[in-house]
Amino acid sequence: MKHTTKITSLFKRGILGSLLLTTIVVGCKHSGKNTAVIGDDAASKVYVAPGKYDDFYLFTSGGFSGQMGVYGLPSGRLFKVIPIFSQNAENGWGYSEETKPMLQTSHGFVPWGDSHHPQLSRVDGMYDGRWIFINENNTPRIARLDLKSFTTSEIIEIPNCAGNHSSPYCTENTEYLIAGGRFSIPVPNKDVPISTYKENFKGVLSLVKVGPTDGKLDLAVQIVLPPFDYDKVRGGKGPSKDWFFVTCYNSEKANTMLEVNASQNDKDFVLAVNWKKAIEYLNAGKAKEMNTPYCHNKMDESTQTATSETLKSEKMLDPKDCPGMLYYMPCPKSPHGCDVSPDGEYITASGKLAAMIPVFSYSKMAKAIESKTFDGDVEGIPILKYDAVIAGVVQKPGLGPLHTEFDDKGYAYTSMFLSSEIVKWKLGTWEVVDRIPVYYSIGHLCVPGGDTKKPYGKYVIALDKITKDRYLPTGPEECQSAQLIDISGEKMKMILDFPTIGEPHYAQAIAADMLTKNNQKIYKLEDNKNPNAIKSEAESKVVRKGNEVHIYMSCIRSHFAPDNIEGIKLGDVVYFHLTNLEQDWDVPHGFAVKGNNNSELLVMPGETRTLKWVPDEVGIVPFYCSDFCSALHQEMQGYIRVSDKNSKVELKWSLNEQK
Amino acid sequence: MKKNILLTTVAAVVLLFGMNSCGNKEENNTSEATTVAPAANPSAGGGAASVKDDDSQPNIVKVASGSKDHTTLVAAVKAAELVDVLAQSGPYTVFAPTNAAFDLLPKGTVEGLLKPEKKADLQNILQYHVTTSMYSESMFRDGLKLGMANGGSVVISKKDGKLMVNDANIVGHVAASNGIIYIIDKVLLPTQ
Numbered sequence: 112m113k114h115t116t117k118i119t120s121l122f123k124r125g126i127l128g129s130l131l132l133t134t135i136v137v138g139c140k141h142s143g144k145n146t147a148v149i150g151d152d153a154a155s156k157v158y159v160a161p162g163k164y165d166d167f168y169l170f171t172s173g174g175f176s177g178q179m180g181v182y183g184l185p186s187g188r189l190f191k192v193i194p195i196f197s198q199n200a201e202n203g204w205g206y207s208e209e210t211k212p213m214l215q216t217s218h219g220f221v222p223w224g225d226s227h228h229p230q231l232s233r234v235d236g237m238y239d240g241r242w243i244f245i246n247e248n249n250t251p252r253i254a255r256l257d258l259k260s261f262t263t264s265e266i267i268e269i270p271n272c273a274g275n276h277s278s279p280y281c282t283e284n285t286e287y288l289i290a291g292g293r294f295s296i297p298v299p300n301k302d303v304p305i306s307t308y309k310e311n312f313k314g315v316l317s318l319v320k321v322g323p324t325d326g327k328l329d330l331a332v333q334i335v336l337p338p339f340d341y342d343k344v345r346g347g348k349g350p351s352k353d354w355f356f357v358t359c360y361n362s363e364k365a366n367t368m369l370e371v372n373a374s375q376n377d378k379d380f381v382l383a384v385n386w387k388k389a390i391e392y393l394n395a396g397k398a399k400e401m402n403t404p405y406c407h408n409k410m411d412e413s414t415q416t417a418t419s420e421t422l423k424s425e426k427m428l429d430p431k432d433c434p435g436m437l438y439y440m441p442c443p444k445s446p447h448g449c450d451v452s453p454d455g456e457y458i459t460a461s462g463k464l465a466a467m468i469p470v471f472s473y474s475k476m477a478k479a480i481e482s483k484t485f486d487g488d489v490e491g492i493p494i495l496k497y498d499a500v501i502a503g504v505v506q507k508p509g510l511g512p513l514h515t516e517f518d519d520k521g522y523a524y525t526s527m528f529l530s531s532e533i534v535k536w537k538l539g540t541w542e543v544v545d546r547i548p549v550y551y552s553i554g555h556l557c558v559p560g561g562d563t564k565k566p567y568g569k570y571v572i573a574l575d576k577i578t579k580d581r582y583l584p585t586g587p588e589e590c591q592s593a594q595l596i597d598i599s600g601e602k603m604k605m606i607l608d609f610p611t612i613g614e615p616h617y618a619q620a621i622a623a624d625m626l627t628k629n630n631q632k633i634y635k636l637e638d639n640k641n642p643n644a645i646k647s648e649a650e651s652k653v654v655r656k657g658n659e660v661h662i663y664m665s666c667i668r669s670h671f672a673p674d675n676i677e678g679i680k681l682g683d684v685v686y687f688h689l690t691n692l693e694q695d696w697d698v699p700h701g702f703a704v705k706g707n708n709n710s711e712l713l714v715m716p717g718e719t720r721t722l723k724w725v726p727d728e729v730g731i732v733p734f735y736c737s738d739f740c741s742a743l744h745q746e747m748q749g750y751i752r753v754s755d756k757n758s759k760v761e762l763k764w765s766l767n768e769q770k
Numbered sequence: 771m772k773k774n775i776l777l778t779t780v781a782a783v784v785l786l787f788g789m790n791s792c793g794n795k796e797e798n799n800t801s802e803a804t805t806v807a808p809a810a811n812p813s814a815g816g817g818a819a820s821v822k823d824d825d826s827q828p829n830i831v832k833v834a835s836g837s838k839d840h841t842t843l844v845a846a847v848k849a850a851e852l853v854d855v856l857a858q859s860g861p862y863t864v865f866a867p868t869n870a871a872f873d874l875l876p877k878g879t880v881e882g883l884l885k886p887e888k889k890a891d892l893q894n895i896l897q898y899h900v901t902t903s904m905y906s907e908s909m910f911r912d913g914l915k916l917g918m919a920n921g922g923s924v925v926i927s928k929k930d931g932k933l934m935v936n937d938a939n940i941v942g943h944v945a946a947s948n949g950i951i952y953i954i955d956k957v958l959l960p961t962q
Contacts (some may be wrong), residue, residue, distance in 0.1 A: 374903070576859070580822065
């Protein structure tokens with residue numbers, strides 16, 4: 112009877128019928144599991160009608176893809192994959208001459224990265240919609256993405272660091288980003304036996320300054336630390352705004368079989384870092400000079416061309432010279448997650464191996480520091496007494512607590528890796544009020560605005576590590592998966608599964624209108640200062656410089672200028688400088704050359720991109736537009752004649768030249 | 771318009787059919803999902819243990835379920851709603867008391883623990899038998915302390931080739947896809 116009522120009411124909503132039908136049929140076909148937790152009107156809650164916009168942008172890290180995914184909520188629709196740390200043959204990122212310098216590091220060109228934590232820029236603890244930052248774990252770097260164009264503007268390498276995982280979380284006003292390593296290494300790096308870990312290895316935290324108007328990144332100062340693994344970090348806000356809180360595991364200082372040897376101590380630590388004090392000590396000249404090289408790569412907006420600069424000077428603070436800058440708070444069992452409540456008072460830190468979630472109090476921490484309520488020290492860094500800083504404990508919340516985000520109603524949501532669920536609990540009383548299973552093995556979770564002073568609430572997104580049977584299977588490698596859960600009511604309700612790129616390690620969501628109002632539709636041709644740009648077909652030309660041939664080419668619906676080129680010889684290195692003359696939204700052109708040992712190009716309206724090509728055989732080589740642009744896209748093509756090395760064929764180019 | 775009516779009719783028929791076929795499950799799960807239990811996975815029937823997969827190496831749940839000597843343990847794991855947990859990726863090391871080990875407990879203990887109102891106690895005891903990481907025998911050294919899922923810890927002793935966990939003898943082991951099971955002759959009782 113209950114069901115009948117439900118059906119009638121849903122069918123009154125007309126178009127929802129077929130969507131609902133799909134959901135339920137799939138649910139029942141497959142052991143009925145979807146019906147277990149799906150909200151009654153899930154379909155209507157995630158349905159965004161054709162042509163309508165989603166309410167939120169969701170930015171997910173690409174994990175081992177090195178990129179960032181852009182999705183809509185509540186629909187879960189994927190809009191874009193923004194290339195950052197990995198070459199992207201699909202649009203030429205890291206292949207074109209303009210973008211290659213973005214992937215330069217002190218180790219040379221690195222074509223791949225592992226991106227983990229998106230972090231939206233903010234003012235007074237609230238997202239401002241200007242930039243999003245993301246870390247690269249493997250070859251430590253931080254990127255800044257511009258949220259007008261949804262492109263990568265800047266990448267800075269972090270020297271003296273390994274496994275840049277506790278990164279790139281920011282301060283309340285985006286004054287600084289922090290970057291710390293999950294690996295300790297010798298600092299400066301040197302050739303030592305691995306067994307001398309305890310003597311020779313160090314942890315390093317870095318503070319990266321963010322330009323207040325242009326967002327430009329600048330490595331301000333580094334802090335040398337005991338050789339723990341620095342895993343996750345959050346910036347404080349409100350009363351705690353001068354602090355970062357960093358979880359540390361492996362206080363055992365193990366260098367082998369960490370799964371056993373880093374799990375021996377009953378307590379590890381949360382490190383509290385007073386970043387304001389660090390800057391004061393830097394300004395007071397307390398830092399020592401270090402000279403580890405690192406790269407700083409910037410995309411110039413007007414030339415649309417990246418440059419890579421190698422820097423060799425960093426400032427290193429030793430905690431011994433900096434009293435009041437660092438404190439350790441004991442924390443049970445290898446903590447990973449670290450999160451700060453909207454009011455800035457509570458710091459949660461959860462270890463996968465702990466049977467509870469300890470919640471620290473900022474005000475108690477401040478008092479304990481003032482009254483010097485210490486319980487020993489680590490290499491001179493005071494350890495605050497556990498009882499003096501703990502605000503409360505969520506007892507037996509589930510198995511494998513990891514990360515916590517907050518809603519707008521005083522509740523916290525913690526992911527449980529082992530028991531594969533999200534647990535909702537109340538700040539202040541620490542009581543568990545609801546729980547919902549997720550599929551499977553959740554890592555991070557995201558509440559829109561969940562790390563700001565005023566979370567939007569509304570949803571929690573589960574970012575799962577294992578997918579197994581959730582979708583139609585695709586062989587041994589299944590898609591990655593996220594799940595959307597409605598938290599607007601008392602009980603959490605699962606309303607959507609959606610596949611994601613790479614590993615959706617962490618995500619942040621921002622109200623759509625914060626970004627749509629600034630969205631960039633085209634690059635203005637008149638502002639294009641790329642030295643290889645041409646502003647009209649009349650300017651197209653081919654120039655030989657020794658064995659280098661530069662083809663200054665334009666494209667517009669539906670031809671390239673020039674489209675016939677002769678006089679290229681074996682042994683030449685050819686550069687296509689392609690300018691898209693369109694000034695119309697969503698009309699990129701593609702460019703592909705037969706047999707090129709390189710990617711294709713996608714060139715946005717008003718943009719210039721350069722593709723290198725080394726011809727390898729004599730004959731005729733076609734090229735064409737690879738992005739379906741117009742009614743005559745298939746006609747948008749050209750030919751290049753490649754002659755023998757000693758040929759006398761003259762360099763010649765043309766468009767529409769009649770015989 | 772005709773099409774719409776047809777679609778609605780078909781949809782309604784399939785919906786009703788669908789609900790008949792899984793109506794029970796839906797009701798069960800709804801009630802469980804709304805219960806605030808103190809721990810573990812409330813999604814009996816919908817979690818990792820119900821993944822259909824006959825190709826992979828059997829996981830801990832499947833291995834234990836196939837052992838005649840562990841029927842008490844398996845029943846207890848079900849009652850404590852830990853089936854889905856032990857089917858997750860882990861990896862786990864599980865110390866699995868045999869039926870004979872449970873029989874050593876005072877009479878009525880097991881029956882008492884299996885009662886719904888004792889679920890938290892049962893979970894505490896069973897979670898005391900589980901740790902994350904897959905410890906091979908060679909990783910065990912005398913005096914090694916293992917933090918268990920309930921928050922307590924056990925100590926391994928390794929003397930003259932004899933392997934023990936707390937006061938229980940380790941009498942054998944079985945590998946599973948998501949961990950390893952050590953068969954023990956006594957139930958481990960957590961210290962409070």
